[in-house]
Amino acid sequence: MLKRFFNLVLVLVLGVFLTACGGSQGPSTAVIERAIALTVETSQQSLAQQLRLEAPRAKDLGVSQVRVEETAVEPIEGGSAYHLKGRYKLTYPQSDRQVTQEDLPFELRLKPQRFGEGGAGGSWQLGRGMAIGLGS
Secondary structure (H helix, E strand, C coil): CHHHHHHHHHHHHHHHHHHHHCCCCCCCHHHHHHHHHHHHHHHHHHHHHHHCCCCCCHHHCEEEEEEEEEEEEEEECCEEEEEEEEEEEEEEEECCEEEEEEEEEEEEEEEECCCCCCCCCCCEEECCCCEECCCC
16 A cells, blocks of 8 residues: 555656656747737838838737637757647737737747747747738
């Protein structure tokens, strides 16, 4: 009986230890919001150049209400990346007013960097092949 108890305790301790030492738990909402803002900024800059307009900067874009609807871990460039799909709300300045668009789709690939491996305080690399809904 005592041996069984110690085995159970050992299994629980190992389970907690392995979970704590496991890889990244995925990007935080703040990281996803920043990735969306950077992607929107990049796509808006390209469009603004063609139209000879000034594009909003990522720091001026308000990304909120991020809902991740699908998450997959997939191999990418010698590691793995999180492939995320979902929806978000975007607020940005336009002329003399704020424009808000809700329920816009996004698709991102975020790869944790080796130093820190993502997670809390880690850094993330935004992958290619991203799609961001900008509304109409």
